[in-house]
Amino acid sequence: MSEVDQLIADMGARARAAAGTLAAMPSAAKARALVAAADALREAGDAIVAANARDMAAARAGGLSAAMLDRLRLDPARVAAMADAVAAIARLDDPVGSIVSQGTRPNGLHLARVRVPLGVIGIVYESRPNVTADAGALCAMAGNAAILRGGSEARESNAAIHAALVAGLTAGGMPADAVQLVPTTDRAAVGAMLRGEGLLDLVIPRGGKGLVARVQAEARVPVLAHLDGVNHVYVHASADPAMAEAIVLDAKMRRTGICGAMETLLIDRDYPAPATLVAALAKAGCEMRGDPEAFGDIVVPATDADWDTEYLDAICSVAIVDGVDSALSHIARHGSGHTDAIVAADADVAEAFLAHCDSAIVLWNASTQFADGGEFGLGAEIGISTGRLHARGPVALEGLTTYKWVGRGHGQVRG
Amino acid sequence: MSEVDQLIADMGARARAAAGTLAAMPSAAKARALVAAADALREAGDAIVAANARDMAAARAGGLSAAMLDRLRLDPARVAAMADAVAAIARLDDPVGSIVSQGTRPNGLHLARVRVPLGVIGIVYESRPNVTADAGALCAMAGNAAILRGGSEARESNAAIHAALVAGLTAGGMPADAVQLVPTTDRAAVGAMLRGEGLLDLVIPRGGKGLVARVQAEARVPVLAHLDGVNHVYVHASADPAMAEAIVLDAKMRRTGICGAMETLLIDRDYPAPATLVAALAKAGCEMRGDPEAFGDIVVPATDADWDTEYLDAICSVAIVDGVDSALSHIARHGSGHTDAIVAADADVAEAFLAHCDSAIVLWNASTQFADGGEFGLGAEIGISTGRLHARGPVALEGLTTYKWVGRGHGQVRG
Numbered sequence: 001m002s003e004v005d006q007l008i009a010d011m012g013a014r015a016r017a018a019a020g021t022l023a024a025m026p027s028a029a030k031a032r033a034l035v036a037a038a039d040a041l042r043e044a045g046d047a048i049v050a051a052n053a054r055d056m057a058a059a060r061a062g063g064l065s066a067a068m069l070d071r072l073r074l075d076p077a078r079v080a081a082m083a084d085a086v087a088a089i090a091r092l093d094d095p096v097g098s099i100v101s102q103g104t105r106p107n108g109l110h111l112a113r114v115r116v117p118l119g120v121i122g123i124v125y126e127s128r129p130n131v132t133a134d135a136g137a138l139c140a141m142a143g144n145a146a147i148l149r150g151g152s153e154a155r156e157s158n159a160a161i162h163a164a165l166v167a168g169l170t171a172g173g174m175p176a177d178a179v180q181l182v183p184t185t186d187r188a189a190v191g192a193m194l195r196g197e198g199l200l201d202l203v204i205p206r207g208g209k210g211l212v213a214r215v216q217a218e219a220r221v222p223v224l225a226h227l228d229g230v231n232h233v234y235v236h237a238s239a240d241p242a243m244a245e246a247i248v249l250d251a252k253m254r255r256t257g258i259c260g261a262m263e264t265l266l267i268d269r270d271y272p273a274p275a276t277l278v279a280a281l282a283k284a285g286c287e288m289r290g291d292p293e294a295f296g297d298i299v300v301p302a303t304d305a306d307w308d309t310e311y312l313d314a315i316c317s318v319a320i321v322d323g324v325d326s327a328l329s330h331i332a333r334h335g336s337g338h339t340d341a342i343v344a345a346d347a348d349v350a351e352a353f354l355a356h357c358d359s360a361i362v363l364w365n366a367s368t369q370f371a372d373g374g375e376f377g378l379g380a381e382i383g384i385s386t387g388r389l390h391a392r393g394p395v396a397l398e399g400l401t402t403y404k405w406v407g408r409g410h411g412q413v414r415g
Numbered sequence: 416m417s418e419v420d421q422l423i424a425d426m427g428a429r430a431r432a433a434a435g436t437l438a439a440m441p442s443a444a445k446a447r448a449l450v451a452a453a454d455a456l457r458e459a460g461d462a463i464v465a466a467n468a469r470d471m472a473a474a475r476a477g478g479l480s481a482a483m484l485d486r487l488r489l490d491p492a493r494v495a496a497m498a499d500a501v502a503a504i505a506r507l508d509d510p511v512g513s514i515v516s517q518g519t520r521p522n523g524l525h526l527a528r529v530r531v532p533l534g535v536i537g538i539v540y541e542s543r544p545n546v547t548a549d550a551g552a553l554c555a556m557a558g559n560a561a562i563l564r565g566g567s568e569a570r571e572s573n574a575a576i577h578a579a580l581v582a583g584l585t586a587g588g589m590p591a592d593a594v595q596l597v598p599t600t601d602r603a604a605v606g607a608m609l610r611g612e613g614l615l616d617l618v619i620p621r622g623g624k625g626l627v628a629r630v631q632a633e634a635r636v637p638v639l640a641h642l643d644g645v646n647h648v649y650v651h652a653s654a655d656p657a658m659a660e661a662i663v664l665d666a667k668m669r670r671t672g673i674c675g676a677m678e679t680l681l682i683d684r685d686y687p688a689p690a691t692l693v694a695a696l697a698k699a700g701c702e703m704r705g706d707p708e709a710f711g712d713i714v715v716p717a718t719d720a721d722w723d724t725e726y727l728d729a730i731c732s733v734a735i736v737d738g739v740d741s742a743l744s745h746i747a748r749h750g751s752g753h754t755d756a757i758v759a760a761d762a763d764v765a766e767a768f769l770a771h772c773d774s775a776i777v778l779w780n781a782s783t784q785f786a787d788g789g790e791f792g793l794g795a796e797i798g799i800s801t802g803r804l805h806a807r808g809p810v811a812l813e814g815l816t817t818y819k820w821v822g823r824g825h826g827q828v829r830g
Contacts, residue, residue: 222804250829404775
């Protein structure tokens with residue numbers, strides 16, 4: 001066994017032991033530990049910002065892009081927000097121990113499905129150092145031990161955040177191994193995490209497409225993955241034009257770089273005001289790709305690839321479709337199963353869309369940018385799952401648990 | 416692309432199209448199709464038994480073991496039971512469309528989590544031909560398309576069952592591709608199913624350990640797997656001896672070859688009647704492996720491997736433990752997370768066991784042989800999941816579904 005494999009195996013064994021303790025911790029005790037961790041993060045604010053400054057200097061020297069530098073950067077306000085997020089997680093309802101379903105069988109055996117933690121969760125992420133606090137706190141609040149592997153460019157920031165987090169958690173009564181940070185940036189450590197038989201119960205990649213695809217390809221453990229958000233807004237003929245314009249502008253332009261952003265606008269052939277709609281997008285600074293014969297020079301010609309592209313930028317593709325079935329088949333062919341919306345006044349058409357669109361999130365008369373754990377009332381999110389198994393859409397504490405069957409009898413045998 | 420890869424890709428595309436139709440079918444329509452399929456199976460009874468006779472002849476010539484021959488064998492009674500099972504699945508509550516949770520956000524956006532089918536499910540199984548009808552019907556009733564790959568020794572039986580099933584399902588209004596049977600016994604077909612990107616949403620191996628392990632190792636799609644059932648019964652000091660004896664005998668000896676059978680008996684050091692308990696097992700024909708110093712010659716010496724062994728036979732390991740914590744740590748070290756039970760009159764001890772034993776099914780004063788979808792009131796089961804993600808323990812219709820988030824607004828934007 002290589003040194004890195006041994007390191008990960010040892011961390012896994014310690015995580016497994018910590019998971020047993022965490023699973024048995026009452027909700028109030030977990031919440032107290034998280035509040036202590038939030039306080040510790042606030043107190044360590046200067047040290048965290050100083051560590052981050054060293055990462056930033058190295059990143060600048062290494063020629064990181066402005067976007068990546070912004071993701072990496074911490075300042076006192078961002079550290080405070082990180083601490084607040086941990087404190088907010090402490091206030092969430094703890095799913096552990098809640099009863100999913102229960103009943104008594106004719107033979108008198110009482111059976112309940114009870115929520116329990118998943119166990120040991122691995123998080124593999126990139127440059128955002130706040131994930132260290134955020135993911136660690138979410139895993140721990142749901143009673144799981146976490147093994148965190150952050151990006152090498154955030155190494156010093158992550159170490160400082162992790163030190164404060166663990167100091168707080170242990171002061172609050174959690175085991176020191178509840179949240180562990182992989183101390184090496186050796187790429188082999190990720191491989192060891194992903195392969196480890198019985199090491200992790202779940203791995204969650206958080207980052208760009210490349211990272212997620214690599215984790216999915218390598219993992220021998222279950223993956224909770226967020227892939228593309230090629231999201232559509234379908235503006236039906238019955239849509240109120242003012243509502244359609246407001247939703248489309250918000251869905252595309254409120255923030256262009258988030259996974260809930262609209263990437264393709266589908267306009268029904270019978271929608272009365274398509275020109276006004278695309279003009280509003282253009283005026284807001286959005287490049288559009290589609291068929292100039294349909295829309296004029298306001299759009300540039302789309303290539304086949306455009307319909308499958310997650311731009312994450314002030315660009316969208318736009319197409320005319322013939323009715324809801326045509327919209328649904330476009331989405332089935334090109335969508336990524338993340339978030340799709342219809343704008344329509346016709347309730348029957350809208351309900352047909354909601355029923356037949358097979359995405360994790362389907363919306364009627366609302367912006368796709370609501371695809372967010374906070375907006376969904378989950379209080380936080382560890383990610384938005386585009387897989388179909390286990391949890392789908394925004395995933396928070398409940399998605400970090402499973403259930404077990406608990407049977408209480410008085411001597412029942414099958415016989 | 417090889418011929419087999421192309422075959423599986425084509426079947427996958429047809430399954431995907433059928434899944435769209437199935438997802439939209441009302442419960443009553445799905446139930447009608449299953450009832451028609453049950454009728455068709457009954458009508459095809461002679462043809463199915465004749466096909467099975469050809470498989471049996473080939474299997475005898477090939478030297479299959481008596482146990483495998485029994486699994487393969489169909490007679491009119493077994494065909495009738497298979498048809499009855501399909502009809503029983505038609506009577507189950509359809510989870511599709513049921514609301515997991517719902518609420519209205521402060522901004523007026525109504526959000527519901529609604530159960531939807533998983534999509535396309537692959538089933539890879541061995542010699543039992545009834546799985547063809549059973550798994551096909553369960554998948555279809557939950558709105559999923561199924562791709563079935565049975566064992567080569569049951570080829571003729573599976574083809575006959577599949578033909579009848581599909582004739583009934585289509586007569587009842589389901590698409591012909593709702594349940595497809597891989598027509599080749601080429602081993603490469605399984606590889607193509609397991610690798611296929613976007614082909615299957617889930618694969619369920621049903622069969623022995625070797626098959627399950629191979630599917631888990633090869634699969635690039637999520638697996639709902641049943642691994643070992645190294646199940647324990649812990650007899651606490653407070654256990655009523657008559658109840659303990661009845662439960663232990665049932666858990667081990669009612670049927671020794673099922674996954675819910677007890678494989679290890681843990682007797683508390685303070686239990687008053689250990690000799691009576693092991694004598695009862697011995698009298699029932701059970702070989703015991705343990706420490707002869709503790710139990711005398713009624714047990715043979717256990718090796719280290721015994722504690723991790725799923726005998727599936729009239730054999731069990733037996734150990735003395737010092738209290739519930741010692742029992743729990745034995746189970747944590749050697750158990751497989753399937754089903755573990757405590758026999759105790761002391762409710763505090765029992766509740767501690769139920770809370771801290773981290774298995775899919777934990778039981779108090781009941782036989783481990785209740786680990787069964789029918790006994791749990793699920794009406795059927797596609798398997799017993801020993802994984803932690805998605806569904807755990809007996810899995811029936813609900814475990815073959817996922818959910819999507821459905822949001823209904825009136826123009827909400829994030830802003």
